[in-house]
Amino acid sequence: MMLQQAINPASAVAETVLSIRNLESYYGPIMAIRGVSLEVRQGQIVTVLGANGAGKTTLLKTISGVMNPEKGEIWYSGRNIAGEEPDRVVKAGIVHVPEGREVFPLLTVEENLRMGSFVRTDKAGIKADEEMVYGYFPILQERRRQAAGTLSGGQQQMLAIARGLMARPKLMLLDEPSLGLSPLLVKEIFTIIRRLNREQGVTMMLVEQNAKVALEVADYGYVMELGRIVMADTSARLLASKDVQEFYLGVQGETQRGQKRWKQKKTWR
Amino acid sequence: MDVLQLFVSGLANGCVYGLIALGFVLIYKATEAVNFAQGDFMMLGAFITLGLTNDQFWGLPFWLSVPIAIAAMGLFGYLIEMIVLRRMFGQSQVAIVILTIAMGFVLRFAAGLIWGNEPIALESPIAGKDVRFGGLVLGLDEIVVIAVTVISTILLYFFFNLTKLGVAMQAASQNQLAAYYMGIPVKRVHSLIWAVAGMVAAVAGILFASKGSIDPSIGLLGIKAFAAAVIGGFGSLPGALLGGIIVGLIEPFASYYIAAGYSQIMPYLLLFLILVFRPHGILAQIHRKKV
Ligand SMILES: Nc1ncnc2c1ncn2[C@@H]1O[C@H](COP(=O)(O)OP(=O)(O)OP(=O)(O)O)[C@@H](O)[C@H]1O
Ligand SMILES: [Mg+2]
Numbered sequence: 001m002m003l004q005q006a007i008n009p010a011s012a013v014a015e016t017v018l019s020i021r022n023l024e025s026y027y028g029p030i031m032a033i034r035g036v037s038l039e040v041r042q043g044q045i046v047t048v049l050g051a052n053g054a055g056k057t058t059l060l061k062t063i064s065g066v067m068n069p070e071k072g073e074i075w076y077s078g079r080n081i082a083g084e085e086p087d088r089v090v091k092a093g094i095v096h097v098p099e100g101r102e103v104f105p106l107l108t109v110e111e112n113l114r115m116g117s118f119v120r121t122d123k124a125g126i127k128a129d130e131e132m133v134y135g136y137f138p139i140l141q142e143r144r145r146q147a148a149g150t151l152s153g154g155q156q157q158m159l160a161i162a163r164g165l166m167a168r169p170k171l172m173l174l175d176e177p178s179l180g181l182s183p184l185l186v187k188e189i190f191t192i193i194r195r196l197n198r199e200q201g202v203t204m205m206l207v208e209q210n211a212k213v214a215l216e217v218a219d220y221g222y223v224m225e226l227g228r229i230v231m232a233d234t235s236a237r238l239l240a241s242k243d244v245q246e247f248y249l250g251v252q253g254e255t256q257r258g259q260k261r262w263k264q265k266k267t268w269r
Numbered sequence: 270m271d272v273l274q275l276f277v278s279g280l281a282n283g284c285v286y287g288l289i290a291l292g293f294v295l296i297y298k299a300t301e302a303v304n305f306a307q308g309d310f311m312m313l314g315a316f317i318t319l320g321l322t323n324d325q326f327w328g329l330p331f332w333l334s335v336p337i338a339i340a341a342m343g344l345f346g347y348l349i350e351m352i353v354l355r356r357m358f359g360q361s362q363v364a365i366v367i368l369t370i371a372m373g374f375v376l377r378f379a380a381g382l383i384w385g386n387e388p389i390a391l392e393s394p395i396a397g398k399d400v401r402f403g404g405l406v407l408g409l410d411e412i413v414v415i416a417v418t419v420i421s422t423i424l425l426y427f428f429f430n431l432t433k434l435g436v437a438m439q440a441a442s443q444n445q446l447a448a449y450y451m452g453i454p455v456k457r458v459h460s461l462i463w464a465v466a467g468m469v470a471a472v473a474g475i476l477f478a479s480k481g482s483i484d485p486s487i488g489l490l491g492i493k494a495f496a497a498a499v500i501g502g503f504g505s506l507p508g509a510l511l512g513g514i515i516v517g518l519i520e521p522f523a524s525y526y527i528a529a530g531y532s533q534i535m536p537y538l539l540l541f542l543i544l545v546f547r548p549h550g551i552l553a554q555i556h557r558k559k560v
Contacts, residue, residue, distance in 0.1 A: 091452060098450055107439060115451050118433065
């Protein structure tokens with residue numbers, strides 16, 4: 001056990017940047033997050049896997065403050081940010097790159113990036129980050145005067161990530177960056193996500209349905225089902241786990257697929 | 270020469286309609302609410318200026334009264350959004366429409382109480398003076414109205430395209446959720462949009478009042494401006510201005526060439542035709558990118 005932990009340098013020593021405790025979120029009467037607890041450590045990529053409707057997006061929305069939780073705590077750099085307004089959360093260093101890109105379609109690429117840095121006032125830093133971002137996504141520099149709505153899906157995804165980076169986040173919440181992209185593009189984008197994590201030191205919380213690519217870049221993973229965390233482990237062990245293979249990687253197991261559900265049987269901790 | 274004079278006076282009226290229409294479109298684009306009190310905002314801006322500068326009221330210098338009135342209308346718009354409209358969040362469009370119509374009535378009534386219901390002329394330095402270009406005689410008021418509209422348009426263009434706040438206003442109207450994700454304070458942005466609409470209305474009101482006497486019912490001009498906004502597509506700022514100018518030009522020419530009884534309905538006939546044949550407005554296909 002100790003050896004296996006040591007293989008992953010980040011998780012061995014790094015401090016916790018985000019710690020969620022017993023979080024509950026509702027859409028009206030519908031309880032979408034049912035008591036989630038999880039931790040994200042400095043410098044890691046932590047993935048949250050789960051099928052459609054598991055509550056992954058809701059979890060991210062609750063962290064970034066566009067939704068208010070009913071119960072629970074979200075600890076980040078020494079304070080409980082649960083229920084804070086989104087602009088305060090962004091200022092504190094958490095940026096949400098939403099599902100489905102959500103670029104500003106009529107603004108140019110450049111203007112979209114400028115909106116990413118809306119909460120910042122350090123002109124020189126913003127300029128430097130723009131160069132940094134164009135370094136990772138050269139295509140955006142080529143298209144910088146083009147309306148974002150006219151970009152391809154892959155380019156829009158790159159823009160959404162780039163725009164998020166312009167906030168200079170300590171923690172980036174990425175919601176299904178692989179959605180609707182070709183395998184080749186998914187690979188390209190995940191390579192960049194990993195590089196951003198390593199080179200820029202951005203801690204990532206990566207929500208995915210594509211468990212395979214997510215677990216390949218992530219250090220640690222959680223599996224969500226019906227608003228709850230049902231599994232939590234290092235990526236290597238999740239990849240090797242029979243259940244994950246069976247339910248999320250499409251490998252045929254001994255039991256019939258889709259018959260079994262991971263309720264509270266294996267709640268984390 | 271007649272035709273040119275008609276053209277200039279129509280253009281000047283059209284500029285006022287266009288500025289009011291701009292307010293409609295600004296608010297609609299950003300918040301999806303239609304402010305049917307926009308014409309009454311114009312009226313209020315005119316009366317605040319009049320109340321500040323006319324001798325029977327405060328008698329302040331005109332050039333001091335104008336910026337104060339514009340600032341006051343900005344604050345008024347901001348507060349109306351913050352105190353009234355924000356409470357309507359999640360309500361149906363119809364409820365908001367009725368609210369703004371009611372607000373218009375209240376403003377008209379209040380203006381009548383404060384400044385009376387008789388027509389009053391704004392003591393404006395540009396009122397009632399002529400300018401001669403060779404043989405052509407034009408009203409100074411009309412020239413100033415057109416010039417100020419051009420300047421306001423340029424200022425708004427720079428504000429919306431070159432300042433961080435202006436671009437953020439565009440962003441929030443294009444994708445509100447994404448604006449929240451970027452930390453743009455969307456609620457404050459909405460209040461500020463109302464402030465801008467209030468200031469533009471004040472400019473329109475001052476210009477309008479420089480062209481003739483006013484009474485609290487001039488806010489009903491908002492209906493023509495609404496038609497102008499629809500003609501322009503209700504989604505583009507240049508469209509709103511163009512729609513205003515079209516309505517402004519149709520009026521004098523229609524009354525010149527057609528019997529008086531019919532000329533009155535021309536703007537609405539045009540509105541009707543546009544709604545039937547080009548429901549997205551005349552600029553819809555040309556101008557995709559605008560606030
Ligand atoms: N706006 C909403 N109103 C009501 N219910 C909602 C709303 N958005 C999501 N839900 C419900 O909340 C639950 C969790 O949804 P959520 O979008 O968080 O799932 P997800 O894990 O992100 O799914 P996906 O992988 O499809 O994006 C689902 O049952 C969904 O139907
Ligand atoms: Mg989702």
